[in-house]
Amino acid sequence: MNPPPRRVRLKPWLVAQVSSRRYPGLQWLDPERRRFAIPWHHATRHPPGPQDHDTIFKAWAQETGKFTEGVDEPDPAKWKANLRCALNKSREFRLLFDGTKATPLQPYKVYELCEGPADGAGTGAVSGGGWGAVATLRPHAVPPDTRHGGDLLPPYPWPKEEPPFGSGCPLGPFAPPPPDAAPRGGGGHPRDPRAAPRRPRRDGAPPGYPGTPSPHIRVPLAVTDLEIKFQYRGRQVCVLTISNPHGCRLFHSSLEPTQEQVELFGPLTLEQVRFPATDAIPNEKQRFYTHQLLDVLDRGLILELQGQDIYAIRLCQCKVFWTGPCATHRAGPNPIEREKKTKLFSLEGFLNGLILFQKGQTTTPPPFEIFFCFGEEWPDQKPKEKKLITVQVVPVAARLLLEMFSGELSWSADSIPLQISHPDLKDKMVEQFKELHQLWQNQQRLPPAQPEPGPAAGPWVLPPGSLPQ
Numbered sequence: 001m002n003p004p005p006r007r008v009r010l011k012p013w014l015v016a017q018v019s020s021r022r023y024p025g026l027q028w029l030d031p032e033r034r035r036f037a038i039p040w041h042h043a044t045r046h047p048p049g050p051q052d053h054d055t056i057f058k059a060w061a062q063e064t065g066k067f068t069e070g071v072d073e074p075d076p077a078k079w080k081a082n083l084r085c086a087l088n089k090s091r092e093f094r095l096l097f098d099g100t101k102a103t104p105l106q107p108y109k110v111y112e113l114c115e116g117p118a119d120g121a122g123t124g125a126v127s128g129g130g131w132g133a134v135a136t137l138r139p140h141a142v143p144p145d146t147r148h149g150g151d152l153l154p155p156y157p158w159p160k161e162e163p164p165f166g167s168g169c170p171l172g173p174f175a176p177p178p179p180d181a182a183p184r185g186g187g188g189h190p191r192d193p194r195a196a197p198r199r200p201r202r203d204g205a206p207p208g209y210p211g212t213p214s215p216h217i218r219v220p221l222a223v224t225d226l227e228i229k230f231q232y233r234g235r236q237v238c239v240l241t242i243s244n245p246h247g248c249r250l251f252h253s254s255l256e257p258t259q260e261q262v263e264l265f266g267p268l269t270l271e272q273v274r275f276p277a278t279d280a281i282p283n284e285k286q287r288f289y290t291h292q293l294l295d296v297l298d299r300g301l302i303l304e305l306q307g308q309d310i311y312a313i314r315l316c317q318c319k320v321f322w323t324g325p326c327a328t329h330r331a332g333p334n335p336i337e338r339e340k341k342t343k344l345f346s347l348e349g350f351l352n353g354l355i356l357f358q359k360g361q362t363t364t365p366p367p368f369e370i371f372f373c374f375g376e377e378w379p380d381q382k383p384k385e386k387k388l389i390t391v392q393v394v395p396v397a398a399r400l401l402l403e404m405f406s407g408e409l410s411w412s413a414d415s416i417p418l419q420i421s422h423p424d425l426k427d428k429m430v431e432q433f434k435e436l437h438q439l440w441q442n443q444q445r446l447p448p449a450q451p452e453p454g455p456a457a458g459p460w461v462l463p464p465g466s467l468p469q
Helices: 010-020 056-063 076-089 259-265 284-294 347-358 396-406 425-444
Strands: 035-039 093-098 108-113 226-232 235-242 247-251 271-274 301-306 309-314 320-323 341-346 370-374 389-395
Touching: 010 056, 056 076, 076 093, 226 247, 226 396, 235 271, 284 389, 309 320, 341 347, 347 396, 389 396
Parallel strands: 247 271
Antiparallel strands: 035 108, 093 108, 226 235, 226 389, 247 301, 301 309, 309 341, 320 370, 370 389
């Protein structure tokens, strides 16, 4: 028997859920923890998947006693409606941005906590501040700030602003981090995979979310996405995609970065990505030496997105070697110097190479994959499949552009979970009419024209023009 519905205060419960970081995409958008985003996929455009079985909507239904696991039939649409109604009725929340009503559609909503009754609370009113005019590539792809001028490549606007770094670290002209660079009481939370907190934008838009639209035409690509593949001695152990517009830090440590340790671990705006565990390594000797390298990866390797380029900054004690589009073409190992910015990839250079390839002026497409080898020299005579730790980084935008222009980007219905109802009686009748219509069209193409049937032909003979073309 189901327990009776119980009355639960929405605000303290929802605040605790956002702070828990349990649900992907449910996150604070400012250091003061006043604004937060809720993933809000449109039911008709987002087929249900495994991630939909553990959502904030289901948690609210369970908390209020309206759903019991194993007793009630799961109803994600009803769960979502219940939380939406609760938010609309509450005077402690204000809806700032409704991406489900934006053009193009954005799968999230942004709410603000209110101390007193919210203006427009319960009405679904959306406040101003530029939220209504949103034009993005996708939720985590941030359009360029208009304050940076026109030095960006217009159709592919990567973030231009440099993240703050400790002034005492010789990594270039970075400014000290502002007081609001991180949430109160802690730094970035490592991703397993989970996102680190992001610094709020100066134009008032949530970090990592759409801002003021640019007049330039956009290509629908995730321009800041990086696909990262971890391999231990040639065996792939983890693949994930990073969508942080500032970049990420690859590390292995139990220490989490804080605002006071920016010079040691880098900016808190970076996504924190731990190296995978070594449990899957079958060989004991391999596992031992892999741990030797992971133990000196506490400070990590930073992958920084700046303008249209990707840079690496090696902070860790472990030496890192690499190959990639911007690597010098010299024989022998190619190390990354410690605490020095090294350019890995240039989008402008890639596009120039892609143009030459399309014109037939070069026989090979431009490279875009970046390989790192940790703790062993690379490249050398030894294949990378024999290296203890390697990481492949792929700028997703470059890969998609190459696939589109080379004709390799195709869609397979086998890989798309299409949602189609079983045909009912009316659907079958429509199919019959479609078949009759096709037969009639075929008859019209046969000379000479058939004589008009007599009464014995029955009522189902369709005279010409009786069905729409």
